[in-house]
Amino acid sequence: MAQQALSRKKRGSKRRRKAVARVAALHAKVRRQRLDGAHKAALTLVAAYDVIVHEDLRIANMTRSASGTIEQPGRNVAAKSGLNRGILDAGWGVFLTVIAHKAESAGRELIAVNPANTSRTCARCGHCAKENRSGQAEFWCVACGHAAHADVNAAVNILRAGLALRDAAEAA
Known part of the structure; x- marks a missing residue:
């Protein structure tokens, strides 16, 4: 809703600046919530297990755009964009970074496969x-x-x- 309202504001206006600040605040809130969830889940895993094994996923490669050109786009481009959004919203990279730090500080073993x-x-x-x-x-x-x-x-x-x-x- 806030981004939709922002898109309707006239560039350079005072109301647009306020809308930009509102959208930025909402994005910051989501970021903090994602980080908080990652910390809580990582703490639970590190407290419960001595060895934690995970797939060494290449998130940047997984979220690349669908193959093809502008003239001839690849198949299921809209589905790929939705999948990319879901992958990035899950915050796998943030979670793996947080769990790596927590496991190291707790003396637990983290293995990437x-x-x-x-x-x-x-x-x-x-x-x-x-x-x-x-x-x-x-x-x-x-x-x-x-x-x-x-x-x-x-x-x-x-x-x-x-x-x-x-x-x-x-x-x-």
Whole structure:
């Protein structure tokens, strides 16, 4: 609403300056709320777990614009812009920065795992195939028949990969 009101104000006017200040204040409030949520969630995780494993996501790459040119835009450009907005609104980068600082200060271990194929690999037999993901939430292994929620299956794979990285680092 505030941005909509701002867009209707005449450039250079006193009322526009007031509207700009109002929009800036609202954005600052959202930023503080996001940071507060990140601090609370990170504190909960750091207090509960000695080892925290996460996917090493490239957020900047994930939020790039849809491929294509102005003359011939890529497919689903509007859907991609909505996805980008959702990714950036979630504040993953801020959360990972906050949890890294909290884990270091508390003496906890934070491990970043390569996200490649974590959601396509079966947590039971290790078979990796695109066909294992029939939908957004369903995981069904075509090799062994293991069925699970896709996020749970991926979380098991991420944890195993993180513990393997930790064991390899300790052995070296």
